[in-house]
Structure formats: C-alpha cells, structure tokens
Amino acid sequence: MADAAFKQRAHDALADTNLKTAIDRTTGTAETKRAIAVEAFPEFQAARSRAAAIKDHVIANLDHYLIEFERNATASGAQVHWARDAAEAAAIVTKICTDADAKIVTRAKSMLGEEIGLPHALEEAGIERVETDLAEHIIQLAQERPSHIIWPAMHRTREDVATLFFKDHHPPPEADDPAAMVASARRVLRAKFMAADVGISGANFLVADTGATCTVTNEGNAELSTTPPRIHIVTAGIEKIVPSTDHAMALLRVLVRSATGGEITQYTTFHCGPKRPGDADGPEEMHIVLVDNGRTRMIGDEFRQMLRCIRCGACMNHCVVYRQIGGHAYGGTYPGPMGAVLTPVLDGLAQSRDLPHACTMNGRCEEVCPVRIPLKTLLKAWRVRTWDEGLVEKPLRYGLGLWGFAARRPWLYHLGARMALPVMRLFGRGWIRRLPLAGGWTDSRDLPAPAARSFMDQYRRQQKDARK
Amino acid sequence: MTTPPAVGLFVTCLVDAMRPQIGFATLKLLEQAGCRVDVPRAQTCCGQPAGNSGDRKAAAALAKQVIAAFEKFDYLVAPSGSCVGQIRSYPALMDNPGWRRRAEDLAAKSFEILSFLHDVMGWRPNGVRLDATATYHDSCSGLRELGVEAQPRALLESVEGLEMRPLNGANVCCGFGGTFCVKYPEISTAIVSEKSANIAATGADLLLAGDLGCLMNMAGRLHREGAATRCFHTAEVLAGMADGPAIGEDT
Numbered sequence: 001m002a003d004a005a006f007k008q009r010a011h012d013a014l015a016d017t018n019l020k021t022a023i024d025r026t027t028g029t030a031e032t033k034r035a036i037a038v039e040a041f042p043e044f045q046a047a048r049s050r051a052a053a054i055k056d057h058v059i060a061n062l063d064h065y066l067i068e069f070e071r072n073a074t075a076s077g078a079q080v081h082w083a084r085d086a087a088e089a090a091a092i093v094t095k096i097c098t099d100a101d102a103k104i105v106t107r108a109k110s111m112l113g114e115e116i117g118l119p120h121a122l123e124e125a126g127i128e129r130v131e132t133d134l135a136e137h138i139i140q141l142a143q144e145r146p147s148h149i150i151w152p153a154m155h156r157t158r159e160d161v162a163t164l165f166f167k168d169h170h171p172p173p174e175a176d177d178p179a180a181m182v183a184s185a186r187r188v189l190r191a192k193f194m195a196a197d198v199g200i201s202g203a204n205f206l207v208a209d210t211g212a213t214c215t216v217t218n219e220g221n222a223e224l225s226t227t228p229p230r231i232h233i234v235t236a237g238i239e240k241i242v243p244s245t246d247h248a249m250a251l252l253r254v255l256v257r258s259a260t261g262g263e264i265t266q267y268t269t270f271h272c273g274p275k276r277p278g279d280a281d282g283p284e285e286m287h288i289v290l291v292d293n294g295r296t297r298m299i300g301d302e303f304r305q306m307l308r309c310i311r312c313g314a315c316m317n318h319c320v321v322y323r324q325i326g327g328h329a330y331g332g333t334y335p336g337p338m339g340a341v342l343t344p345v346l347d348g349l350a351q352s353r354d355l356p357h358a359c360t361m362n363g364r365c366e367e368v369c370p371v372r373i374p375l376k377t378l379l380k381a382w383r384v385r386t387w388d389e390g391l392v393e394k395p396l397r398y399g400l401g402l403w404g405f406a407a408r409r410p411w412l413y414h415l416g417a418r419m420a421l422p423v424m425r426l427f428g429r430g431w432i433r434r435l436p437l438a439g440g441w442t443d444s445r446d447l448p449a450p451a452a453r454s455f456m457d458q459y460r461r462q463q464k465d466a467r468k
Numbered sequence: 469m470t471t472p473p474a475v476g477l478f479v480t481c482l483v484d485a486m487r488p489q490i491g492f493a494t495l496k497l498l499e500q501a502g503c504r505v506d507v508p509r510a511q512t513c514c515g516q517p518a519g520n521s522g523d524r525k526a527a528a529a530l531a532k533q534v535i536a537a538f539e540k541f542d543y544l545v546a547p548s549g550s551c552v553g554q555i556r557s558y559p560a561l562m563d564n565p566g567w568r569r570r571a572e573d574l575a576a577k578s579f580e581i582l583s584f585l586h587d588v589m590g591w592r593p594n595g596v597r598l599d600a601t602a603t604y605h606d607s608c609s610g611l612r613e614l615g616v617e618a619q620p621r622a623l624l625e626s627v628e629g630l631e632m633r634p635l636n637g638a639n640v641c642c643g644f645g646g647t648f649c650v651k652y653p654e655i656s657t658a659i660v661s662e663k664s665a666n667i668a669a670t671g672a673d674l675l676l677a678g679d680l681g682c683l684m685n686m687a688g689r690l691h692r693e694g695a696a697t698r699c700f701h702t703a704e705v706l707a708g709m710a711d712g713p714a715i716g717e718d719t
Contacts, residue, residue, distance in 0.1 A: 007652070014658050320641045324658040358652050360645025360659075361520060362608035380520070387522030396647070400518060404526040407481070407512040408533060414509075417485055430718035431691055440650030444657040445688030448486060448716035455479050455488035459507055 006354040009329040019155050023326050026154040027317040033261025034314060034368070041257060051254045052372040054247050055308035058239075059299060065208040065241045066290065072211030076273030078286040083116075086346075089291045090121035093200065093233055096287055097127055100231055102197035108215065108222035109133035110202025111149050111311060112235050115333045115346065116291060118200070130192040132221040134185055141168045147327030149334060150259050150313040155326050189221070199225035199283070201271075203236035204255070204310070205248040206288075212272040213288060214248055216255070216265045223269055232271065232283040238290050239307040245270070251310055254370035258312040294345045302381045306341050308371040315365035315375060321358055330355060337365035341378045349382065353391040356382035417454045424450050475503040476541035478534070478555070478578075480548045481513035482680045487715060490680060493707035494547040494581050500707075501591035503545075508537040514551040520646050524561060531558040532567065535574050543588070544578040547703050548679050549610020550646075552580045556613065580610055581703050582678055586619035592626050596708050599629040603672040604702070605663070605686065606639045607679035620678060620702050627705060633670045637663070644685035660689040668695050674710070675699045687715045 013019055038044045058065055070080045083089035093116075097105055105127050107113065119140075122129045131140040135153035139146060141164045146152030153161070162176040165184055173184035201222050203213040213234045215222040226232045242248045256262050275282030298307055316322040316336025327335035332343030332352060340355035356379045366375045386392055406413045427435050431446040441447055451458075475498050479491045498505045515530030534555060538544045546552050555578045558571035585591040604624065610616035617639075624632055643649065643659025650656075663686055667675050675690070675697050677683050687699035698714035 007654075010652070010655055014654055320643060320659045321655055324655055357648070358655065360608070360641045360643060360648050360656075362641035362645070363612040364608070364639075364641065367612055380522070383520065383522035384524050385522070387524070392521060396521065396651070400521055400523060400526070404518055404523070404530070407515075408526075408529055410510045410512050410533075413512040421485060430713075431688075431716045438650070440653040441688070443653060444692065445660070445685065446691040446716065447688055448684055449718075450485050451488045453488070455484040455491040456507075456509065458488055459491070460509070 006329065006331060006358065009331060010325045010358070013325040013329045018157060018160075019326050020324070022155050022157045023323055025157075026148070026151050027323055030150075030260065030313070030317045034258060034317070035261075037257040037261040037263065041253075044254070044257070047250070047254050048370055048372055051251050051310075051370055052308055054242065054250060055239075055310075055371050056305075058241050058243065059304060059307045062238065062241065062296075062299065065243060066238060068208040069206050069211060069241055070290075072209060073213075073273075073288055074211070076211045076286075077276070078211065078273050078288050081287060081289045083289055083291045083293070085293050086116040086291075089116040089235060089289055089293065090118055092289050093118060093235060094121050094125045094127075096231065096233055097122070097198050098125055100197060100285075102127055102231070104128045104130060104192060104196045105198045105200060106130045106132050106192055106196040106225040106229065107136070108199070108201040108217065108225040109136050109152065110200070110235060111146070111333065112202050112237050112291060113200065114146060115237075115293065116235065118235065130189070130196065132189055132193065132225050133217070134182070134219055134221075137185055137189065138164060141165075145328065145333075147335065148313060148316060149311050149338075155328065193224040193228055196225070196229040198231040198233060199227070199229040200233045200235065201226050203234050203240050205242050205251065206236055206240045206290075207245055207248055207270070208241055209244045210270070210272060212245075212270040214268065214270050216252070216268050218260075218266045220267050223267060226271060226283065227281055229283055231285045231287065232274070234271070234286070234288045235291060236288065238292055238295050239309075255310050255312050258314040258368065258370040298345060303341065303345060303378055305373050306338070306345075306378055308373050309338055309342075310371060311338075312370055314368040314370065318364045318368050320360060320362065320364075337375045337379070338373070341375060341382065344382055344385075349385055349389065350391060353386050356380075356386065414454065414456050418457055421450045421452065421454060425452060472502050472504050473542040474540075475505050475543045475545050476538040477505050477507045478511060478514070478538065478544050478546035478551065479507065480546055480551045480680070482684075483547055486684065487680060487701070489709060489712075490547050490701040490703055493701065493703040493709045494545070496707045496709070497581065497585060497591070497703060498545060501585055501589040503543075503589070506541070510537040514546075514554040516550060516554045517647060519554060519557075519561070528561040528563075531555075531561050531571065534558070535567070535570050538578075539570060539574050542577065543584065544574060545581055545584050546578070547581045547701060548681075549580045549607050549614050549616050550679055550681065552578050553609040553613035580614055580616055580678065582620045582623060582706075583610075583614060583616045585706075586623055593623060593706050594626075595628075596626070596706060597628040598705055598708075598710055600674050601631045601633055601672040602674035602676050602705075603633045603635040603667060603670040604638060605635060605642060605667075605675065605677040605682065607677050607682045608641050610678050611639060616678060620676075623706055624676070624702065630705070633672045635670055636666045642682045642686050644682045646681065649685060656685075657689070660685055661693075664689045664693055664695065667697055668693075673698060674705075674714075676702045676705060678702050683715055691716055
C-alpha cells in the first residue's frame with residue numbers, strides 16, 4: 001500500500017532539520033497557548049459540544065439554510081453563484097475577473113481557494129495575483145503551497161523569509177529583523193491593495209439569516225483586500241453556513257482558542273452586500289461562490305461528521321506525524337489529521353491511500369478538536385475502504401491474512417507459537433539487532449527477543465503440575 | 469462475604485509471545501486483589517492488527533472468538549489499554565443485533581489491569597519495594613480511550629523505595645501505532661527518538677508503561693541509542709517482579 005511518493009516526501013521532510021525547527025517553533029507555541037486559553041475558559045468543553053451540535057444541525061438542514069442564505073445575500077445586493085466542483089468554482093471566479101477586465105487581483109488567505117486551484121486558474125487567465133496574508137505572501141514568493149491551514153508558511157524560518165524578501169522586494173527591507181521585514185511587506189502590499197481591481201476572500205462563516213459572510217484574520221489584510229477594489233468575490237464551501245450571527249459567535253469562541261490560543265482575532269469582519277448609496281467605501285459588486293466539491297456526497301456517507309470542521313489546525317498542531325513531516329509531505333490541500341480524512345474525498349483514495357494509514361491512532365487530534373470530530377473513527381473508515389478496494393500492499397495483506405487464519409484457530413496459533421519462538425531466538429537471546437523481513441523495526445530499533453516459551457505454554461504446564 | 473469476582477485474563481498476543489512475565493504479574497495482582505482468575509485457552513489476539521488495517525471481516529471474526537471465550541466471566545482483564553480499547557469497540561464491528569448485544573455486554577465488563585485494580589477492586593500495593601528511580605509513559609489508547617492516567621501513578625506511589633520522576637511529554641505518542649511502526653519506519657523512528665530523548669533527560673533508571681507494544685518500541689530505540697534505561701510493564705513493578713531481567717535483557 002505504501003505509496004512511494006508519500007514515503008519519499010516524508011523521507012525528504014525528515015532529512016530537513018531546518019523544517020523540523022520551523023515546525024517545532026510554531027506548533028509548540030500554538031500547543032502551549034491553546035492549553036493556556038482552554039485552562040482560562042472553564043466552559044470550553046461545553047462550548048465544544050455546543051459547537052458540534054450547531055454544525056450537526058446545519059449539516060442536517062443544509063438545503064434549508066443555503067436557500068435562506070442565498071435569499072438574504074441576494075437581498076443585500078450580492079450575487080450568489082453555485083459551483084459543483086473545483087473546476088467550476090475556479091471558472092466562475094476567473095470569468096468574473098475577466099468580465100471586469102481585471103489586471104490585478106488581491107487575495108486574502110483562503111484554504112478553499114487552494115482547494116479549487118484558484119491561484120493556478122488566475123495565473124492561467126493572465127491575471128496578476130497578489131497574496132496579501134503575510135505568510136501567503138512569503139509562499140507566493142517561494143512558489144510553494146501552504147504547509148499548514150493557519151500558518152501557510154510555517155515551514156519557513158525567519159532566516160528563509162529574509163532571503164526571499166531581500167531577493168524579491170524592491171527596494172529590499174532595511175534590515176533582516178522581523179519588524180523591518182514586516183514593514184517591507186507592508187510597503188509592497190499597500191501599493192497592490194490600492195491598485196487591485198478585484199479582491200478575493202474566503203469565509204469562515206456564511207450567516208444564513210443576514211446573508212453576510214465573515215472573515216477572521218489577525219493582519220487586517222482581508223479588509224484591505226475586500227474593501228478598496230471594485231469587486232469583492234467570496235469563495236466558500238457550503239458547510240460554512242451558520243443559522244445566525246449568534247451561532248457564528250459560538251463557533252468563534254472555540255475556533256480562535258483552538259487555532260492560536262487567542263480569545264478573538266484582531267479582525268472579525270462581517271461583509272454584507274456591496275457598497276450602498278451613501279457608504280464611504282466598499283466594492284461596487286459582491287459575488288459569493290458557494291462550492292460543493294464533494295461535500296454533499298459526504299453528507300450521505302460515513303464522513304459526514306468531517307463537515308463539522310472549522311479549519312482551526314489544532315489537530316495538526318497536536319499530531320506526532322505532522323510534527324515530524326510537516327504539511328507538504330501529505331501531498332494534498334489540507335495536511336494533518338483533518339487533511340488525511342479530506343484528501344481522499346477531494347483527490348481520490350487511490351491517490352492518497354497512505355494518508356489514513358500514516359497515523360498512529362493515538363487520538364490526540366480528536367481530543368483537541370473544537371467540534372469533536374471523531375477523526376480516528378473516520379481515518380479507520382478510510383482504512384476499511386483501502387482494504388476493501390485492494391489498496392493495501394500485498395505483503396501486508398498476505399501477512400495479515402496468514403496471521404488471521406492462525407489467530408482464528410487457537411490450537412494452531414499456540415502450536416505455531418511453540419515452534420516459532422525458538423526459531424526467533426536463534427537471532428538473539430536478549431536483544432535482536434537484525435531480523436530477516438523485520439527491517440522496518442530493526443533498522444532503527446533493537447528488538448527484544450521473544451520468550452523461550454509462550455505464556456499459554458508455561459501456564460498450561462503449571463496447571464498440569466499443580467494437578468499432579 | 470461476597471463471592472470473589474470471576475476474572476478471565478486476556479493475556480494479549482504480544483505478552484504471550486514476547487514477555488510472559490507480564491501475564492504472570494497480572495495474574496498475581498488479580499489474585500492478590502481477591503479475584504478468581506481463569507485463562508481461557510481459546511484466546512489468541514483481540515484483532516487489532518486486522519481492525520487497524522481495515523480488514524473488518526477478520527477483526528469481527530476475532531472479536532466473536534474473544535466474546536465467546538470471555539462472556540461467561542464477571543470481568544475480562546488485560547495488561548494492555550490498546551487491546552481493551554479494541555474489545556470495547558467490538559459492538560461497532562457487529563452487524564447482527566444478537567452479536568452486538570453480546571459485544572456490548574463484554575465491552576462493559578472489560579478492563580485494563582491497572583484501572584481495574586484501582587477503580588474496581590480498590591486494591592493498593594502493600595509491602596512492595598523497589599529501590600529505583602522511574603518515569604512513566606502514558607500509552608495513548610489507555611489514556612484517551614479508557615481514562616488510564618491517575619490510577620497507575622497512584623498505585624506506583626505506594627511502592628516503597630520507588631522515586632517517580634515526571635516525563636516531559638508523557639502523554640505524547642511514542643510512535644509505535646501497531647503496524648504503523650513498520651509501515652512507516654522513518655516517521656516512527658523520528659517520533660520515538662524524541663520520546664527517548666525525553667526519557668533519557670529524566671535520568672531515571674526505569675521506564676514504566678502499561679502497553680507492551682509501546683514499551684518494546686521505546687526500549688528498542690533506547691537500547692539502539694545506547695541508553696541504560698531499563699523498561700518494565702507497570703504490572704511487573706506492582707507485582708514485585710521487577711527484580712529480574714528487564715525487557716530485552718537475556719532471560
């Protein structure tokens with residue numbers, strides 16, 4: 001089963017000590033800050049349950065709330081578009097841009113935008129794309145994809161960023177300290193904010209009863225991307241719907257604490273329709289592209305609970321695998337545990353068959369998930385599918401089959417143990433340093449030699465002796 | 469006087485083959501706690517390797533074997549949080565309502581040894597002595613699926629002469645993960661290397677944990693790195709059986 005490409009990417013990531021340093025700095029800080037925020041919020045567990053219940057309610061009544069949202073958004077003056085899949089969504093956005101003869105497009109960070117391949121589609125259409133989130137700006141310069149859903153450039157150290165900025169910023173930053181580099185990025189981006197024809201954002205929430213979309217940022221770049229340009233385009237997955245602003249607030253309480261450990265982000269903005277007569281500023285047109293891309297299919301299968309996800313990143317911050325290999329090794333739009341569940345939905349299981357298996361099932365991700373997604377159960381469900389669809393590699397399949405055959409026949413199993421244990425002991429009495437077919441273990445770990453006689457064997461003899 | 473509870477000891481396949489002493493320690497502890505213990509011969513494995521690999525059919529077949537062998541007891545007890553976690557998940561593997569009910573009944577009376585001693589039997593070590601320093605790793609399934617966290621620590625506190633040292637990241641996975649450790653050995657090794665560094669930093673003589681899979685992984689890595697840390701299952705310490713060879717030492 002193990003896909004050479006995944007293993008190779010993981011291998012390369014593990015060899016990169018710079019990457020490990022970068023991952024540890026960011027996820028370590030996130031973990032600590034989250035723990036402090038949760039400690040200071042005694043109702044956190046109840047808030048998680050409420051958040052999960054809100055999401056479940058919305059998923060069960062998605063048609064109702066989507067229609068309500070469309071009605072209210074349209075009434076506010078926005079235009080609502082529906083996209084069945086990634087290609088359709090990207091085409092709708094690109095067409096709005098080309099129809100408006102847009103030359104420069106600013107974009108506020110949106111993982112949905114990545115999911116539908118928007119950066120690529122805009123480039124294909126010959127439109128200048130400017131990423132305005134600081135981390136997105138960094139990875140745009142580096143020509144990379146996000147490696148984390150909250151900190152897209154978390155794989156890059158401060159030193160890497162300095163190199164990029166000195167090469168690409170004209171004039172270059174005045175110094176390589178963080179303040180000077182931020183000032184330089186601000187200088188470069190300010191000019192683009194004012195020159196852009198179209199601003200594209202995602203949405204953390206779509207509020208059904210007002211028709212508003214909500215963005216949550218710490219840099220204010222979403223506001224600068226969506227207010228000055230003539231046109232504001234929102235791209236959002238249909239699961240982002242909440243019934244009301246109150247519900248959005250209930251989710252914000254757990255989202256921000258889980259993501260960064262903050263109580264609330266610096267900027268929480270509700271965008272409701274284009275500029276109205278008398279407004280000082282705002283876009284002339286507002287478009288909202290609602291994207292399905294596999295989501296309605298998930299409502300009907302065992303991955304339904306994954307639609308609760310509010311994209312906080314806590315699962316990856318607490319994942320032992322993510323913290324070793326980082327986000328790029330996963331090979332999809334979304335990394336970490338939530339990505340391991342979503343990527344097979346988006347890219348197909350054959351493409352991503354390793355992801356549900358490259359997990360130790362330790363359960364820390366679901367312990368911290370703010371909407372109580374049973375990630376382990378969902379990953380196991382993918383494992384069942386890989387087994388059923390023949391995507392588990394042959395040696396493991398046969399090995400498990402043989403073992404299972406014996407394990408279902410206790411007499412055979414115990415006999416087998418009596419014969420096999422002494423053979424294994426030929427390779428060592430205390431520690432075995434090398435064992436044929438067990439290189440996966442012995443290449444990096446010593447293996448304790450098995451007992452000369454199994455427990456069942458010894459116990460049976462004791463019982464016999466006692467009866468004598 | 470109430471009748472002593474009848475306990476079926478589920479040895480686990482790893483303990484059976486790799487370190488029978490953990491099974492004998494568990495047996496001894498259960499008897500000390502006042503249980504009547506039987507070891508059904510019709511047991512092999514809980515089915516976790518199949519279940520975690522996605523082979524539902526084999527996992528369900530093994531689940532039925534365990535149910536049939538153990539449902540007659542008051543309790544099923546095993547020296548492993550992950551095997552008991554698997555047994556508690558049997559109902560989800562059963563399609564037939566009759567089997568599902570039997571699976572639920574067994575799940576409700578299946579316990580990991582340390583939490584069983586502490587929570588169900590109210591047992592505390594009496595006169596157990598071990599002059600050593602030790603640190604404790606929380607195995608993930610026991611910790612998160614069964615809530616095994618305070619019990620082993622409380623029991624170890626009653627061992628005379630034993631000085632417990634806190635382990636940084638004690639609740640972080642060691643990278644074992646069953647077949648994960650051989651399917652993705654490089655990732656597993658990177659994870660266990662962080663764990664072994666944390667263990668070494670405690671300076672403790674002993675590493676204790678409640679699951680043999682995790683223990684073999686950590687012990688194997690520590691030994692490959694040349695560390696002197698010796699590894700035991702917590703049940704071995706509590707049963708006063710940690711005076712002989714540790715995991716991997718010549719028997």
